[in-house]
Amino acid sequence: MNTIQSYNYYMPTNVVSEVNSSKRTGEIVKDVVQKKVLIVTDKGIRDAGLLEGVIASLESVKLSYAIFDQVEPNPKAETIGIGVTYLKENDCDAVIGIGGGSSIDTAKAIAFIATSGGHVLDYEGVGMISTSPLPIIAIPTTAGTGSEVTASTVITNEKTLFKAAVISPYLFPKIAILDPVLAMKCPPSITAATGMDALTHAIESYVSKLAQPVSQALALQAIKLISRNLRNAYFVGTDLKSRSEMLEASMLAGFAFSQSRLGNVHAISQAFGGVFDIPHGIANATLLPFVLKYNLPACPEKMKDIAEAMGADVSRLSTSEAASKVLEMVIELNEAFDIPSNIKDLGVSLNQLPKLIEDSMRSGNILANPRLTNANDVKTIIEDAYYGKL
């Protein structure tokens, strides 16, 4: 049997990472925008003044723009339709998503429906898009989503409350602009939730059945950076270095999981996030310890690597003791950030359990999870997470 792994690594996004880079947006994007660019964001980002530098830079290179600020958490399919109509009314030929994952995912969906036509949910799954979208530019203001460098967008079906993933190489943004100054304004609760989402991306990617050498190297470095910087980003907030290294970590984790997919945390959190409209990062952070416990027996060596990357001294520990350290350290982080220790406190109800199980099993991430997972396993994980049973 051939034990040498075959793999492919594809990442076409041009990343510009520098302090105050958002104030150079016009200069950076002017070659990919012909006439007018649509800025896709939410009202909170706009009210916080985070668009000002971007807009001034567009004006400085004489690029026209329109602003669509109706992005909501767990963006809905209906919003994509409204955004596409607005884009066409304004005759825009490129899209800038600025904000958290919801803004960037909405921008991606608007950009591909503008050229592919039809309804966004018709494209659920892998490889369903066959036409180049309008150029997508992503400017994250939180360090967590990774969407600025990934090939996916997650959109909620408002009729079924299912969060559908659309995955296609066409969805990699053309340009990602990383400016840690924007992340300085991110409040502590969102810093924690998004930072734990990035940690979840990196961990799930590292242990994924689809992991490969490049994704694993990127995921481990992301885990190191998050472990060194997330507490500082949360408790100090204005420390530019920790904000910058968290943005870097989020991007590296995005590079990694765009190759390897994720695992049970994302499969299950997307199911209850859609039904109960719970922010993505906090849903993942709360669920992560329960999935780690489930996965421990399937990948102890990899979990030991993660423990080391998180800064644990594992030199005198057995492999299984070292692997268990990851669970302990994740619980400590959640406690430090006041993240609930069970999903009941997030507002999840078990009266929707059959739908949560069905929606979780529909996610392709279940198949990438290191430990084989069936519907009964998902039921057990959800019940344990509900009652806080570790």
Ligand SMILES: [Fe+2]
């Ligand atoms: Fe995520």
